[in-house]
Amino acid sequence: MQISFSGKTALVTGAGSGIGEAIALELGRAGARVIVADLHPDTAAAVADRIVAAGGQALPGAGDVSDPAVVERLVAEAVVAGGRLDLLVNNAGISGPMAPLGEYPLEGWRQVMGVNLDAVFYGLRFAIPEMLKSGGGAIVNMASILGSVGFANAGAYVAAKHALLGLTRTAALEYAAKGIRVNAVGPAFIDTPLLANLPEGAKEALVAAHPVGRLGQPAEVAALTLFLLSDQAKFINGSYHLIDGGYCAQ
Template structure:
């Protein structure tokens, strides 16, 4: 099965590293024009340069997706670059503070919601009208295994990811008849820069929590993302797909 996106324009948020970077690179290899968006402009530019160096098409975009004006601007940039918007991956996210709910910092809660939930709404709010103009499209929202299970001391993250599943289902129902599909992915713990700050021994404990005996890698998630964006997944809509090495089967 060969997946191609020739003639398609894609926007990927949080694409300067980790899962977003892998998705952007794979989309570029598959022929899409990719808008590589990240909070860090230098990282976004570096990933876009790699896509172009490999023979693909890409432009960088930068800004904080917790700001709706930034998201609207990124989508406008994608439309300007490709003439339309076909694909959106709402991937940008943060881990946030770890603390019991009774001690959870209020500013930490707000920031996690701003980036992990509100920004996804902004992405769909501004992308869907452009996709309707183009005759349809596909959206993948990056959730987590913590969209379906709990994790002590990560109340904001867990709440945002649970809400993201519901938001995905609503969007899928509202636009299915208009040729826009919306799905979400639930990765387990993926070996990305987000895990770099873990204390000694914590990474080993996370590995042990996965029945396959390893953490995921970004390409594991990117491969599923491309499938869900493609016409091969044309009958998949409003779904939540785990990439978790068996974590949630326990």
């Protein structure tokens, strides 16, 4: 199945590494003009340079997406670069502190909600009006398996991902008739830099929790995301797609 995004403009947040990087690179290979957004300007620029070096079109964008002004600016930069905005991947996320809810740090809660939930709303809020101007578009919100199950000591992350699914379904209902599709992807534990600093033995325990016996790869999440963004998925809207090696089947 050949997917092409030729002539389309895409904005991907959290695209400097891991899942976001893989999505941005694949969008570039498929012909999209990609705005590579990340908190860190150097990593955003490095990914954008890789897309351009491979013959694609990309520009870096930097800033903290928990700030609505930053997200508004990134959307505006995408529109200026491409003349329109067709595709949005709300991918930026942080894991946050690990603690029981009765001890959870208040600042940690605010930070997780700011990046994992508020930023998704800001993406929808500012991207949807631009998509409407050009007749529609497609949005993928990066959820998690923890949008459907709990996980001890990760209350803020779990709450944000559950709420993200509500935003996804509501946006899908509100804009389906106007040509905008909104879906969510729910990865299990993916082998990304987020897992680099796990204590000894923790990574092995995560691997064992997946029936397939391994962690997922960013490229696998990117493949599903690109399908959902593409016209091949034009009858898929308001849904939540697990990519979890059987984790939630247990």
